Amino acid sequence: MIRQDAAMPVSRFTALIGIPRRTYTRWISKQRAGNPPKGPWPAPAVEAFEPVVEKYAQAWPAWGHRKIHALMRADGHEVSVSTVERAMRRRNLLQSTKYQAERRELAKARKAAFAEPPTGPNQVWQLDFSEFETTRGGIWRIAGCADYYSKYEFGWHLATTCNAADAELAVRIAIAEAERLAGGVPLAEQLTNPETGHIKRIKVVTDNGGAFKGSRFAAFIASRPELLHIRTRRRSPGQNGVRERAFGSLKYEHLYRMEIDDGQTLAAEAERYRHVFNHIRPHEALGMQRPIEIHQQDQQAQLSSKKTEPDS
Structure with a gap:
């Protein structure tokens, strides 16, 4: 070392090269210790919540840190988003950024359907089919209606076919659930x-699939005075965004994570996820509330206003 070869005291050497003595001694200490990396710094908040965060993240492995945070806050845990993110990163529980890329916002649908943006539930429903191949039971089609405003899933109709009769049954299931x-x-x-x-x-917004263009489905809609069928523009995918994103969540967060042998198992697992989606899973588009909360609070407000209107 230059200083030792020159038999120069530390104070004179640091003054000569123009650095504070404490900086020099810190550098020497790091060198003698093998230049260890900085950190980890104390993180009492992360350490306190790490086991709890791990429990939630393992219970819902398909969810990111924001949904886990919202779920913990709803259960009464006073924790920040960053603390949850750091705790999940420590336990290697964060999803890869390529797991499911953020999809674009809902594309503009036909003006007839959204000329007046929905202000409550039961104003716009989105209906479609989605395919799922089981390991031993072949390909099944899942049909279902989702409420555009509350994102509530009304229920599934599963069949190996994809025709007007299946579309009609899916709408009937939605009507029964809305009345319940x-x-x-x-x-x-x-x-x-x-x-x-x-x-x-x-x-009722659908695409231009054959199940929705035939006379049978048109006759069914015409028989229901409370329904109006709107088909989106031809060759314009993405206009049924709420419906498509919910199908994506069903598959990527649940169905693709397990082996589905047959249609009976598929129906049970799809219904299990529907309960999670409606009652447990925080929804970012709803301010981290659940679809059932938005649907029922707005629905009850509408029904209450109708009861009071005749007396006013």
């Missing part, structure tokens, strides 16, 4: 203005 959520009030009654008697019809 309203305490058994018929859907047409929920949509009727008590003063004018006018029914504000639900716009």
Whole structure:
């Protein structure tokens, strides 16, 4: 070393090269210790919540740190998003950025369907089919309606076919579920203005698939005064965005993570995820609330206003 070869004291040497003595001694200490890397720095908040975060992340392995954070906050844990992210990173529980790329926002649908943006549930439903191949039971089609406003999944119809009869059954399932959520009030009654008697019809948005273009499905819609069928533009994928993203969540967060042998198992697992999606999974587009919370609070407000209108 130059200083030792010159028999120069530390104070004189540091003054000569123009650095503080404490900096020089710190460098020497690091060199003698083998130049260890910096950190890890103390992280009491992360260490305190790390076991809890791990428990939540292992229970919901398909979810990212923001959804885990929202779930923990809903359960009463006072923890920040960054703490959850750091804890999951420590335990190697963060999903890869390539796991499921962020998809674009819902593309503009036909003006007839969204001329007036929905302000509550049961104003716009989106209906479509999605294929899933089981390991031993062949290919099945999942049909279902999702509420555009609340993102609520009304239920699935599973079949090996994809025709107008299947589309009709999917809509009937949605109607039954919408009436159950309203305490058994018929859907047409929920949509009727008590003063004018006018029914504000639900716009059922679909693509231009063969199941939706035939006379049978058209006749079914015509028989329901509370429904209006809207087909999106031809060759314009992405206009049924809420429906398509929910199918993607069903597959990537649940179905693709297990072996599905047959249609019966597929139906059970799809229904299990529907409960998670509606009642447990925080939804970013809803401000980290659940679809059931948005659907019921807005629906109850609408029903209450209808009850009070005649007396006012």
